[in-house]
Amino acid sequence: MTRKRRCAALAVTTALLGTGVVLTAPPGAAGAAASAAEAAAPAAAGATVVGETWLDARTVDLMIASPAVGASLPVRVVLPTGYAANPDRTWPVLYLLQGAHDDYTSWTRETDVVDFLAGQDVLTVMPSSGPTGIPTDWWNYGSADAPDYETFQVDELMGVLQQRFRAGTKRAVAGVSTGGYGALAFAARHPGTFGAAASYSGILDTTALGMPTVLDAIVARERLLPLTLWGSHLLNRDNWNRHNPYAQARALQGTGLYISQGSGLPGGDFGNLEGALLEGTLWAQAHRFTARLDSLGIAAQVHLYSGGAHAWPNWRQEFKASWPTLAKGLGLS
Secondary structure, eight states: OOHHHHHHHHHHHHHHHTOOOOBSOOOOOOOOOOOTTSOOEEOGGGOEEEEEEESSSSEEEEEEEETTTTEEEEEEEEOOTTTTTOTTOOEEEEEEEOOTTOOTTHHHHHSOHHHHTTTSOOEEEEEOOOTTOOOSBOOGGGOTTSOBHHHIIIIIHHHHHHHHHOEEEEEEEEEETHHHHHHHHHHHHSTTTOSEEEEESOOOOTTSTTHHHHHHHHHHHTTBOGGGTTSOTTTTHHHHHHTOTTTTGGGGTTSEEEEEEEOOSSSSOTTOHHHHHHHHHTHHHHHHHHHHHHHHTOOOEEEEESSOOSSHHHHHHHHHHHHHHHHHHTTOO
16 A cells, blocks of 8 residues: 555544644645746636646646645646647546545556547546645635635636647546545536536545544644634534535536445455545445435436445546546547
């Protein structure tokens, strides 16, 4: 198990034990290598590209100054193989969101997504969600300067992609863990923006039993005050509900959905006990969320499977299983 996976799993243990040292600073931006010589380029919504580093003919890392977050954030962009040969074409956009305590490189580091999507006629983007991996507009006691990763990813980043990479209007979003939360939250909070959304082991009911504790632990793991996320899950319940995919599920009508979640222990991955424990912690809320979809008559492809762990071996399989749903939402099938 990698150190990052171990940290993600231990976040739950930290919360349950009531430990963790926290500070008052809001979430900062993750760093990334970028070309210092690259000239800054303005984009829609005030975002500015301040760095650009090409890793190969199809993959580029951008550093984008985000007014919404108040920091510069790294984003990895992967072009389709036919990009250069079609200079007048626009491309649908697939967002792939990181998990907790990881970074924007996780999808290319842990999967074969670059090769898998090579011929799929889609522009793939992997933005930073900050150190916690929770892509949301932070509350931070109502401060106007609280970092807003949601606006960065949904609005500012899209402006950059349209200006620099001929992004079209069709979008889909998928994510692991807290990125799975982001995928469903984005789709629910911005109805009609994303043709499809996929969650792999995501936190889809943030107020379900034990989930505020899990989220508090993720925030505390980065030495941040849990209340800076959305406030108290009791005293600021309206704000929590506004960000909760479960509470906003009605808005998912018409969006292609793929939901996967393992049961973890018992029957989990005994080579990754921490990951299996964390996966099991999310099992009940996944059932609750999919039952909510059923009650609303919202169609979804659901894979709730026995065993598994909160880890990439499962998520790699689930991403490929979800591709038909994502492709349809992108207008590719």
